[in-house]
Amino acid sequence: MGDGRVTVHIPKYHGFSALRITDAKGDHLGFAYSDTPYDVMDMRGAKESARRTSLYNRAMTAMDxxxxxxxxxxxxIAWGERRGDVTPNEPDAVMTVNGLGGKGLMRPPIAPPESLSNQEEEDEALAVDAARASILYPADRKAS
Known part of the structure; x- marks a missing residue:
């Protein structure tokens, strides 16, 4: 198969109702005809559309x-086999854990903080809101 280029031959002695199309080698591929516009409710347009769909589906089936x-x-799998064995990288460092009796190797879990009372939660929320407001609206800002 070539590079996909075609040559459209312009008629020299007759009208432009059909244009001959050849491939790069000069072999005849077919003719190109002007498309006929149909009204929306014209049954000939529906038949032509069905014919084109059928031709397209047949061409796709042949291509498949x-x-x-x-x-x-x-x-x-074949690509993986062609690649050969995977050699792991050398590690930068090796850490070993050898327990002296197996104790003290793990940190004890941190206890969750005690729950705050409703009043303490409100005070904390107000403090956070005040801190945010001081960042967004600094006191030394001049009114404009």
């Missing part, structure tokens, strides 16, 4: 049959 079937999983 010409393409080879590929087993993607098998291709991935």
């Amino acid at each position: 049959k010409s393409a080879p079937d590929i087993d993607a999983l098998q291709e991935l």
Whole structure:
């Protein structure tokens, strides 16, 4: 198959109702005809649309049959086998844990903070709001 280029031949001695199309080698591919506009309710337009859809589907089926079937999983396995063995990187450092009797190797869990009373929660929320307000609206800001 070539580079996909075609040549459209402009008629020299007759009208432009059909244009001959050839490939890069000069082999005849077909003719290009001007498209006929149809009214929305014209049945000829519906028939032409159905004909084009049928031609398109047949061409897609032929193209599908010409393409080879590929087993993607098998291709991935073959690619992995061609790559060879994976050599792990040398570690930067090695840490070993050898317990002296197995005690003291783990930190005890931190106890959750005691719950605050409703009044303490409100006081904390007000303090946070005041801190946010001081950042957003500094006191030394001049009114404009």
